[in-house]
Amino acid sequence: MPRTDDEPGKVEDLAPGVAFADADRDAVYRAIATRRDVRGEFLPDPICGDTLARILAAAHQAPSVGLSQPWDFVLIRKREIRSRIAAIFAEANAEAAQRFPAERQAQYRTLKLEGIVSAPLNICVTSDPARGGPVILGATHMADTDLFSTVCAIQNLWLAARAEGIGVGWVSILHEDRVKAVLGIPERLRLVGYLCVGHVRGFFDRPELEKRGWRTRDNVGAHVHEDGWNAQRHMPAPKD
């Protein structure tokens, strides 16, 4: 790959544009491939403060629109608060089950979909669309760019946690306004992700929903198009 160590006026600012050594590259791919959405495997052991600090720093190194850094991380350790969130989940999840066709409801109800109380730490990740000021570079034309930045931070957090042997589960079956009320999160912020975080008994070798027969993974090729949208790549959506 070309290098430009002899190019004037740029060298002092630039790290070489080269690939990581194979072992390091493979480690990145391993974090990506073995990251799991953890629900039922949490252990109660607390997370070491240094480890948590590294994971949060990784989240904060995410890209953000106009460098607006719209994310916040509300750490929830108190069991009483986590129990209140778990009650919000339980109610929402009962509602959710009823939305599926009758033949899937029984299977839905067997799935464990959260570790809110069993994980020792929850992290509520929010996004503040006003963080960057009234006009934000890069946020002038497309909607939701602050949310996208915040999700990048969550994915950084998730991968860093995997490398630390820490499991993360993202819970989205929640009444957002009620969670915000419990945590005192200001009205203008969006709740983007509610994460359960902790050491784990282990990581499944495949996505749990696939293992349990809920849905299968596509081949990546079905999602790749060349020089414009190529129709007929996907199977029709299942009628569920």
Added chain:
Amino acid sequence: MPRTDDEPGKVEDLAPGVAFADADRDAVYRAIATRRDVRGEFLPDPICGDTLARILAAAHQAPSVGLSQPWDFVLIRKREIRSRIAAIFAEANAEAAQRFPAERQAQYRTLKLEGIVSAPLNICVTSDPARGGPVILGATHMADTDLFSTVCAIQNLWLAARAEGIGVGWVSILHEDRVKAVLGIPERLRLVGYLCVGHVRGFFDRPELEKRGWRTRDNVGAHVHEDGWNAQRHMPAPKD
């Protein structure tokens, strides 16, 4: 950290819940810390097919709500198409500049904010909210969960690319409907990210907007709250 290799009924499914070896963990953190939003450093060299396949496979390993896999990746190599997208950017960017207060407009116009034509590959990443069927596990109560899944795929792609020495720049100063029309993307899909992808002369050691004095990074501690929202963490938003 506890292991459960002797726990009945689970072991066959679970990889050990342990941290990566230090060197591997550090490689993950290095990808996260040195990933940059690349605009001006692209080289014209094409990306090797195997490398691109690895990067796309990493994107496709992202978590998705209900395993819905809502993302698609439209690869754009033809220069004529990239030139049309660049024209859409140019118009949007001229509009964007005018939204800033007078004293920032001149600085805004000096910033290079895209590599649409200089990068040999663009990837338009879309999200299909109907991909998982009429009712999607995990998408019953919070909005935009498909978008969040798709952003996780983009961040996976970005980090994998960094480990491969490939630069990625996310362009959001675009008229979404016009880009979708050029690429023939169906109406129901959201355009989430428009990425410029290619080998680079190098990677900046800090976010470019910080280097160029547009905005500074906060300390991560300003974004962390304990057991509920703790006010007064952030400086007031700048008046720009």
